[in-house]
Amino acid sequence: MNQHNLNLETFEQALQRISTYLTPTPLIPASGEFAEGKQVHLKLECLQPTGAFKLRGALNSLLQLTPAQRGLGVVCASTGNHARALAYAGQLLGVPVTVCMSELVPQQKVKAVKRAGANVEIVGRSQDDAQVRVNELCQSLGVVEVPPFDALATLVGQGTMVLELKAQLGRMPDTLFVPVSGGGLVAGVAACAKLINPNTRVIGVSMLRGAAMHASLQAGHPVEVEELETLADSLGGGIGLNNRYTFDITRQYVDELILLPEETIAEGMRAIFYDEQLAQEGAGATGYILARERPDLLGETNAIILSGRNVDPNQLMSVLKGELPYGGDL
């Protein structure tokens, strides 16, 4: 038990709820070389439809709405993997989804969200403007917002991957490597893991360029950081100054949160491509390369979450060629 009344049953019920719509993602032994004698397994969340784990939280949220709420539809102000996931989940369940985005969001991202089945509303010139529109829609039409990370249904949904992983491995790993942005993924994973086995270590990983959760943990409360371009673009953005869940849960359960420079993230994308023959976006590559470069963090049995594959092919090709788009100075 803990401050948000999360218990194992919450996660088990969520897994049951979403498993009608999602097949478990594979857990495979890593082919690449890690510290000798250590077992390393990869949880392939990048193989979810829409290319990232966020479908778990989106489905868990939509499946708990009342029929009236489902009829009215839902909104969010995301530009990335959460928007795609929500659009896809909405299509699957017949729930209308509206995604508010600013004029500055690249066309290719707008198209991806439309293709996944959402209505897109272009408003203003920043993520904050898009959020203002979301709040308006909620107040005037009574639609429900499905937040990308800071909501119990979202983070519990993300945490269901731990139950799958435990069943696939036959036990809990000693150490789990998890990428961190707003913290829905790491809060859900860490809470579920520690409820099963408090000795499981959870290592969070973000990029050096603009890691809001890390800065907030250091400050002791949620703070804003300057958003910078990074290969791990899915890890950008704030945690919300009024963060209600993920900051506390991360502070309580995550053992360490480590930051990586751009060149290390690029190295991770290359290593996963060459050694595992998988395409991974920068965010998804962080845990893998951290586990490789820091053998001191490994337990006997380890699991790394490969969180997403939505990488711009041109960016992946430049990284494979050894070019470093951002932060060569870091």
Ligand SMILES: *Cc1c(COP(=O)(O)O)cnc(C)c1O
């Ligand atoms: C959203 C996302 C993350 C981070 O998840 P949070 O819940 O925001 O911490 C990591 N990797 C990928 C690929 C993502 O889309």
